[in-house]
Amino acid sequence: MQARRIARELSLLSISQLPANQSRLDDQQLQNIMLAAVRTLTTEVQETLETAAAEVKRGSDRLLSSETRASDVQSARAMVQEALDLAQTAINRVGMAVELPELIQLTNQKEVRAYALQVISTLNANTAAVDELLTQSLVDWQLNRLARIDRDILRIAVTEIMYLGVPDKVAINEAVELAKRYSGSEGHRFINGVLRRVTEQIKTKSV
Incomplete structure (x- = not known):
């Protein structure tokens, strides 16, 4: 991942932590906001994995339902397709969750934090x-x-x-x-x- 791309993502997550009355923020306040953003990322990893697990279970339930409740081939096929779609969504979420720890680790790089701070402080001003x-x-x-x-x-x-x-x-x-x-x-x-x-x-x- 490029440092500036990561910094932009960190900036985006940090901006959501800015107070409603965006007065001039000092460096320590900005650092605290960025720390909150990293914590948000960490929470997102857990929530993403939990959501993926729930979608896998829903997909499994739909497959079982297609065997026991479907009245014809067409409805069984629709249920199976829905199960596959849920499984694909879960796989995509897991993929995102796998990327996030790397992103969290890279946010600690000086170059990343420096540019994120520059973006946030410049926007704030x-x-x-x-x-x-x-x-x-x-x-x-x-x-x-x-x-x-x-x-x-x-x-x-x-x-x-x-x-x-x-x-x-x-x-x-x-x-x-x-x-x-x-x-x-x-x-x-x-x-x-x-x-x-x-x-x-x-x-x-x-x-």
Whole structure:
């Protein structure tokens, strides 16, 4: 995993821990917020594995039901397919859980923490400007009505583009990857579209 990619993920999880009244935060406060984010990741590992186990059991129950309760071949086939889908979902969750301990370990790297702190502190100091640009770039949406995870992914990307010198294509691609992991099924497409309008706004203002 690339250090900055991990740092972005840590930033995303940390931002969700920020207090509602986001006054200027000192380094110690930011470190505490990041520690809380790592703890959140650790809890997620356990919850993900528990959910996967429950889905495996549900899939097994559906298979048994298909043998005893299905009235015809078609309904038995549907039950078996549902069981297979549940098993696949469980496998995907286990795969995510396997990745998380590595992520947690890598968050302790100085380079990762340093960039995550830079992203969080820069966003915290410039939230108003970042949100203004996002508001101008949204079509038929209000920023405060977005799912928090989508809003935070957008804020990180705009912060990187506006203040940290990250090329817009890199910031957009990284935001899309975060959305694929944390947002809803269509979240990555929505975020890609918003950020492309953001870059157009920035280019227009710089002309």
